[in-house]
């Protein structure tokens with residue numbers, strides 16, 4: 001008997017078809033069931049109810065929104081606002097499916113600026129919880145309350161605005177109720193939704209209470225104060241202000257420096273036209289912008305607002321509206337990437353003093369004392385770069401003059417002692433002048449503010465990296481593999497390899513299908529010949545598939561250079577002369593992103609005279 005995919009026989013499928021056919025004629029679903037099915041998508045858990053209710057309050061022009069939760073929102077969610085309210089005659093309509101005051105046509109939908117537009121949220125919530133709605137418009141003598149269960153109306157005392165209460169979530173759909181998590185977990189989700197909404201609208205006052213205890217009380221303010229309140233002082237001390245625009249696009253907010261990077265994605269807030277989104281395209285753009293300065297397993301922290309013409313973004317692609325689709329996806333990606341990258345790369349001179357204490361808390365901090373150095377590859381690489389006329393690659397002559405422990409087997413550092421070039425009218429060197437070296441690890445320098453401490457290896461690594469990047473604007477040298485690397489590839493991987501053949505060549509790769517399900521890699525960039533080729537190729541193909549070609553090339557090359565720079569940088573426990581140290585300081589000042597090494601660790605820190613005074617309890 002012929003077997004179908006999955007091992008079932010044709011007879012099985014024939015039988016199943018006949019059972020289905022015999023079941024019933026096609027009938028419209030009852031309204032309640034329709035709503036319950038829709039609710040499955042819109043109202044996933046208490047937090048989604050909260051999101052819909054707060055969005056409605058904001059759409060109604062509320063200036064103050066008060067949220068009260070009981071038992072993680074499962075027992076009840078109550079949202080009270082001082083917005084425009086709903087007229088008595090429209091209360092029942094507000095609960096009806098597909099009834100909305102926010103859009104009236106397809107054209108409206110394409111330009112929608114309100115949070116709501118489907119007229120579906122309240123109906124969905126009412127189908128899975130006990131919902132009551134009390135509201136009073138400005139011209140009404142008193143409020144009215146409607147009970148969603150029977151649409152009965154009763155007069156109610158209310159100053160103005162709207163109060164919606166959703167109780168006993170999923171009381172009538174026990175199967176779903178089972179999926180709810182512990183109270184603490186559901187509350188945590190609600191708290192997160194609350195934070196998102198509060199960050200989206202700092203101009204609105206918010207409060208949140210759980211089991212009658214107040215968790216947040218936020219007065220109307222500006223974004224900076226709201227972000228400080230919700231994300232904490234530590235985040236704020238480590239952020240740069242984002243403010244960029246290009247044509248119709250505008251990006252504002254705060255992006256944390258890598259010193260405040262996080263092990264998880266918990267402090268990532270991206271809003272598109274005021275709507276919180278978790279969008280693949282946007283998070284990719286952000287990740288790329290941080291790629292140079294953040295270690296792989298750390299996540300950046302940010303609060304960002306992208307504004308654009310509503311017609312340029314489709315918000316109607318996800319049931320919870322958490323994903324969007326951009327008309328000009330590539331343009332948006334480029335804009336966000338460049339805006340952030342520029343900002344994070346701002347040179348040292350423009351930086352304010354970085355508080356020493358904050359560095360101590362940067363958990364990405366980890367000293368690398370022993371790293372295998374790939375000597376031949378490094379030498380070949382230097383040859384290549386000097387042949388290409390690359391700037392400032394370490395020279396060896398100076399090296400002989402300074403005493404250096406023998407047998408280190410490391411590529412020479414060779415900072416030429418030179419006069420600090422002071423352009424007319426420029427102030428003293430921001431990082432000051434070297435005093436001494438500490439345990440072969442740190443440079444101590446004196447500047448106008450006090451003491452500067454530099455992590456020698458990290459700083460040198462950063463400088464090398466930026467230089468290699470400059471020198472290698474073209475194709476890196478390729479190495480043919482004696483034995484091609486064969487691996488089982490998916491159809492998508494093979495298709496991508498063929499489609500992007502030209503880009504791969506430019507990156508220094510050569511590969512071709514070796515069978516219907518196999519790829520053969522014949523050449524790789526020389527510097528990667530010793531690495532895990534299959535893994536690298538897989539990652540590359542997957543990125544190529546999803547994102548603009550130029551980005552992939554940038555990202556992979558930079559990763560490669562980061563590794564080289566790390567191996568090429570001066571090791572700890574090497575003594576440097578004072579002029580060498582000064583040269584390093586000057587190069588740091590001239591290098592983009594010199595305040596972070598390639599792994600996102602800080603490269604230097606300042607201890608001001610005031611900091612030192614405090615250490616010795618000296619009043620000034």
Ligand SMILES: Nc1ncnc2c1ncn2[C@@H]1O[C@H](COP(=O)(O)OP(=O)(O)OP(=O)(O)O)[C@@H](O)[C@H]1O
Pocket residue numbers: 052056057060081083084085086093094095099100101102115116117118119120121122123162
């Ligand atoms: N807090 C409120 N204040 C004033 N009017 C409200 C409030 N909540 C709901 N409404 C009214 O009830 C209508 C239905 O709300 P509902 O959330 O179901 O749909 P929507 O917001 O229009 O669209 P969506 O389903 O996308 O949220 C709204 O269009 C609005 O007119």
Ligand SMILES: [Mg+2]
Pocket residue numbers: 052055056115116117121122
């Ligand atoms: Mg709504």
